[in-house]
Amino acid sequence: MADSVSRPQPLVYSTRSRADQALLQQGRRLLAAGYRFVTPTPLTHSRVNARPEHQRATDLRGVFGWSRPFDDQLFDATRLAELQQAGIVERVDGGWRATLRWSSLGPLLLAHSAYPTDEADAVFFGPDSYRFASLIEAHLQQRFTPLRRAVDIGCGAGVGALLVARARHEAQVLAVDINPRALRLSAINAELAQARNVSVYHSDVLDSVDGQFDLILANPPYMQDSQRRAYRHGGGALGEQLSLRILEEALPRLNREGTLLLYTGVAMVDGHDPFLDAARAVLAGDAYGWTYRELDPDVFGEELEKPGYERVERIAVVALTVTRLR
Template structure:
């Protein structure tokens, strides 16, 4: 690397200095005009397998495509900030690799885990993040004046919470997660977006760690059937829907009058039947909530259909459920 031959030893704990270095790295990337749209893991792997893509040639290759890089590829300023954040590691044969990625959304940058996201505490960002945050943004913009208290359940990078905070400037927005790494990145991303004073990353299992009612509850929970049981990916239950259904139950208890749930999820469709829709209808019956359910994309993650977990599914759809309590 540019300044030394060894990477800093990881302690397993992130210091305030490391967090500040990641924040400064995000600001430096913004100043250079850096942008990167994160694709699905399958697309990411395919692009990286192309001839010539084994190692990085540009900043986007390193911090977007997660490709190993040689000395001299990155500006010294970027290297120094990666080192200060303990976010770079040796990759063999004199190469190095960033432990983080930065992705673009809504004219902001978001730090998240490097590809591939195999670790149990990985913080994922991808196409579903864009879809969920778009839905949350549209809902928040349509009722900006009436949203005083909002929460993003399973916030990950905090993209949804930040999108809401930008459109409801008077709102207190909680970003809750059980993953300490997610809370760390959400805190950094909120500061990078200039809403760090109004987005409150909070350790919480669903809403157990926060009190009171909410005008807006948003969530993009894990919804896949994941044989590896990775927390950021596995939705629980035989259809991957347990967590989504639990969030519906929690929202029915904690929505304020006039408050809304915006739930972005997904489900394997079996012989034309959507088990999530059917189960959601049962959960919502008798709650008094007015709700709507629609497919956002009817066919995603087609590679999963080759696995045993989705052997009965004809397709996997991503869906949007909104539920509102009357005033």
């Protein structure tokens, strides 16, 4: 049984450092100021920032949403020193630039990587996050079985874990990732959201955490990324490898009537869905009930111009929902 497998002791992330507490304080300041920002696609971000009037930030949204450089005069000396202590501003172009973004998700405010997300350990938040959130919220509204234990695999900024934790206060919710930067920001975002039933662990999929789950969430990277950035590169021929691994390793860890909610993207080749074919093979038999649907038929069209995507017609966003029947 999965429960009896000996696993490495997971590393737990908590927000105890002075820099973490300073970053938390900045998040609280933004909430108190009524700050809101909806993060668009990278192409939209680039196009909006390219407008002449947007070369410099003039307000909080310009600094912490649009990632625009700003001048010393935008903040007083005390506030600027606090931002430096939090480690979220750096000198650039004769002024400053935030190294993090803050984005809104309903009443929540989440810290994640600044634009552009070029670093190998960048922490993603964007339109996929909003679609993933809608999928989770719809599932929770329709779920009538108890939810005692849940895990968000590859938690990133912590979207899945936070939504479940706030909707099910009695549940133990784990947020796991292999990216230390994601663990830090997930822990900060959980504390900012006062989601005290969230625990943040370092784990490669579920390798470092024990036990069974009533709900397993995952929004893994699904692109073929030449830079192999953690938030984009899914591995395999067309980015599908990690999604399939999560499917295979999550199924034995589901309790009876437990559900895997997998949000991912699929590179469609000659009108064919290779991920669905592979998933069918994994789910063969009568132990699981499952549904599969396209949420968006065409995302990240610019990727089709890159090497490796020559035969791909489109990239679709899909939701695979699997429930253990026995």
